[in-house]
Amino acid sequence: MRYRKYRKYSWNSDDPIVRLTRMEVQTVNNHLNNSLISPPALSQSQQAQLNNSIITLSRSNSPASSNSEIEKELQDLDLNSSLNSGSVSLGADLNCKSNGSLSGASTTSSTTGLTTSVTTAAAAAVSQVKKRISSSRTPTRKARRIKFYRNGDRFYPGITIPVSNERYRSFESLFEDLTRLLEDNVKIPGAVRTIYTMCGKKISTLDELEDGQSYICSCNNENFKKIEYNTSSQPLANLTLSNKTNNRLSKAYRPSSPLKNGTTTYNSGGGGVAGGGVTGNGANTTAGATNGSPVLKLSERDRVVHPRIVTLIRNGTKPRTIMRLLLNKRNSPSFDHVLTAITQVVRLDTGYVRKVFTLSGSPVIQLADFFGPDDIFFAYGTERVNNPDDFKLEPDEHKAIQAIRKSLRTAGTTYKGPKPKMPVKSKNLNSAKHQQNHQQEPCDQIVDEDLAALNESGIDASELPGVIREHYALGQIIGDGNFAVVLKIKDRQSGLPYALKIIDKSKCKGKEHYIDAEVRVMKKLQHPHIISLIMDVDQQANMYLVLEYVSGGDLFDAITRVTRFSENQSRVMIKHLASAMAYLHSMSIVHRDIKPENLLVELDANGYVTELKLADFGLACEVTEPLFAVCGTPTYVAPEILMETGYGLKIDVWAAGIILYILLCGFPPFVSPDNQQEPLFDAIISGVYEFPEPYWSDIGDGVRDLIANMLQSDPEVRFTSEDILDHYWTLGECNDYSS
Numbered sequence: 091m092r093y094r095k096y097r098k099y100s101w102n103s104d105d106p107i108v109r110l111t112r113m114e115v116q117t118v119n120n121h122l123n124n125s126l127i128s129p130p131a132l133s134q135s136q137q138a139q140l141n142n143s144i145i146t147l148s149r150s151n152s153p154a155s156s157n158s159e160i161e162k163e164l165q166d167l168d169l170n171s172s173l174n175s176g177s178v179s180l181g182a183d184l185n186c187k188s189n190g191s192l193s194g195a196s197t198t199s200s201t202t203g204l205t206t207s208v209t210t211a212a213a214a215a216v217s218q219v220k221k222r223i224s225s226s227r228t229p230t231r232k233a234r235r236i237k238f239y240r241n242g243d244r245f246y247p248g249i250t251i252p253v254s255n256e257r258y259r260s261f262e263s264l265f266e267d268l269t270r271l272l273e274d275n276v277k278i279p280g281a282v283r284t285i286y287t288m289c290g291k292k293i294s295t296l297d298e299l300e301d302g303q304s305y306i307c308s309c310n311n312e313n314f315k316k317i318e319y320n321t322s323s324q325p326l327a328n329l330t331l332s333n334k335t336n337n338r339l340s341k342a343y344r345p346s347s348p349l350k351n352g353t354t355t356y357n358s359g360g361g362g363v364a365g366g367g368v369t370g371n372g373a374n375t376t377a378g379a380t381n382g383s384p385v386l387k388l389s390e391r392d393r394v395v396h397p398r399i400v401t402l403i404r405n406g407t408k409p410r411t412i413m414r415l416l417l418n419k420r421n422s423p424s425f426d427h428v429l430t431a432i433t434q435v436v437r438l439d440t441g442y443v444r445k446v447f448t449l450s451g452s453p454v455i456q457l458a459d460f461f462g463p464d465d466i467f468f469a470y471g472t473e474r475v476n477n478p479d480d481f482k483l484e485p486d487e488h489k490a491i492q493a494i495r496k497s498l499r500t501a502g503t504t505y506k507g508p509k510p511k512m513p514v515k516s517k518n519l520n521s522a523k524h525q526q527n528h529q530q531e532p533c534d535q536i537v538d539e540d541l542a543a544l545n546e547s548g549i550d551a552s553e554l555p556g557v558i559r560e561h562y563a564l565g566q567i568i569g570d571g572n573f574a575v576v577l578k579i580k581d582r583q584s585g586l587p588y589a590l591k592i593i594d595k596s597k598c599k600g601k602e603h604y605i606d607a608e609v610r611v612m613k614k615l616q617h618p619h620i621i622s623l624i625m626d627v628d629q630q631a632n633m634y635l636v637l638e639y640v641s642g643g644d645l646f647d648a649i650t651r652v653t654r655f656s657e658n659q660s661r662v663m664i665k666h667l668a669s670a671m672a673y674l675h676s677m678s679i680v681h682r683d684i685k686p687e688n689l690l691v692e693l694d695a696n697g698y699v700t701e702l703k704l705a706d707f708g709l710a711c712e713v714t715e716p717l718f719a720v721c722g723t724p725t726y727v728a729p730e731i732l733m734e735t736g737y738g739l740k741i742d743v744w745a746a747g748i749i750l751y752i753l754l755c756g757f758p759p760f761v762s763p764d765n766q767q768e769p770l771f772d773a774i775i776s777g778v779y780e781f782p783e784p785y786w787s788d789i790g791d792g793v794r795d796l797i798a799n800m801l802q803s804d805p806e807v808r809f810t811s812e813d814i815l816d817h818y819w820t821l822g823e824c825n826d827y828s829s
Contacts, residue, residue, distance in 0.1 A: 234301035241308040242315035245421040279676030280310040290314040397813035404436040409486040440471030451481040510757035555627040593633040619670040621705040640690035654756040666702040671811035682709040684745035740805040747800030755785040777803035792819035
């Protein structure tokens, strides 16, 4: 991104620095040429007299506020005049130097004439400088120092910059600089597009920004998030914008955010990825610039920080309070940021957390210490540590910590009884059957069986909207459900296949708002791992949606065919799903119905999944406050939905964790006899599950760790969609961090 160059201003003056133009320099030269016949040699006293005359002239009748500008301009002025027998040059110090010599007949009158001529020339230049300063002087105000926070980031301490109408002619220029500055400190999902007050009021003009006040920067289409921002902490740096070059990396050489433009960059790891959404250049490896650009070193955050949940023991009377905190690249870019995050969780009586120790009593002194083998830490304020027994756990404290780790302790247990089964498919999408029966049928012809199915669904093919019949040729039915039928269609001009979803409004009485929400949400989305909406036609009886076509069917059918996938295949699919979720969540959109039936896959010639796309946004909505509507599919529903305590974006992460578990072993972690809902819901709320043998005997600890973090019952410490992308197993790294 190219940033516009700002006109140079004097920060300590109300006036811009004015420079002499070529025309003004030529005017002085002309005065010299017209006034001088030959250049006399001047003595030191005569040069001093000439300098004093020019300085006196420049100061006479000039405003005090402009003296420094005029003198500076005169000092920088270089007047060269070619004369008959030499040259006279006014340098930076305004001394007259002669390159020729005069005969003894030269008199003081010659020197006086020179002084008068040069003084006249200088007077003309000074006059023009004063005129330009007077004409260019505008009533400017002192720059306002404004503090900006990142929307929804309670850990970021904010950044303070000077804002004035002279520096920023429009909101766009301010947005560009804020985007650039935020990218250096936090991970943002795009460019800054909106500024809010701390109360959520949208700022529409630069004049509304008040000196000394704080505001919230929002990226892309993010809604304002009213949280307790980190107003007590001092910002990492109060930056003053300038035209001077700095050591900041060019944007073209910095790793791109996985949320921008729907693209992600990862280490290719164990699975090759096709489909344009994921590349293999590695977000956590040194970024190599192309076209001969230098190889750049990663920041400490990128080299050290990985998402993990740590256990915190709050200093105080035993048994002490034990809490957990999710550390990731958003809240842990530096050691001070981690201390701030810990402070907000443990809430010490003495205030800010100043000292942190491991379980063995070793002090934590650097950022890497939070991401090493230790994951239990003692948090202290200003109080001293006098007794080594402070680092010994009471029996109750030890039990509490073991309870936190209960899910990973079940690894290696042997499953008793028959192998659990996948739940029954929630809707009748017989895409595989229809593709097998009609793979030889031309797409521009509806076969009798499909026509009968359309009629049974109450849909008259002749009543399809004219715009659809005009542009697309109808094909076979590839899916039918409770409220909709899906047909394969073909673009008459390009020959490309698409899917036509016909929603019967009569079967959606009282739920029409879900149809409207689905269309509204899909119109906002453009991501390689999300099904694209090509066209929508709303009629009284039906809603018609022309969608991107995916040939491999849904993931549920793929699981049914192969039972379980390898870690490499599972990695490909979870990358694509997490990328789609991260994109949605950056726009504050929650899907609310992530399940294998709503995940469409592309297969290669060998039957391997090469691409996954998220579909069916019937329950998707924007999250501006906690949601309480109980919805979703029982097997994949998060515990906070069942407990009706309010939920948000992280219910999608829970559902993705269930899917990842299923991909690796062929059955879900929470099951009940005969798919009875009450026992199933009790198991989900308890959060207790296992990695039983022999189904998990050949599956590594890395993916188990990822699943355990995605299936945290407490949404505060559950991984985010971006944490899934940053996890070492997803990145395909061999490192096995303790968690």
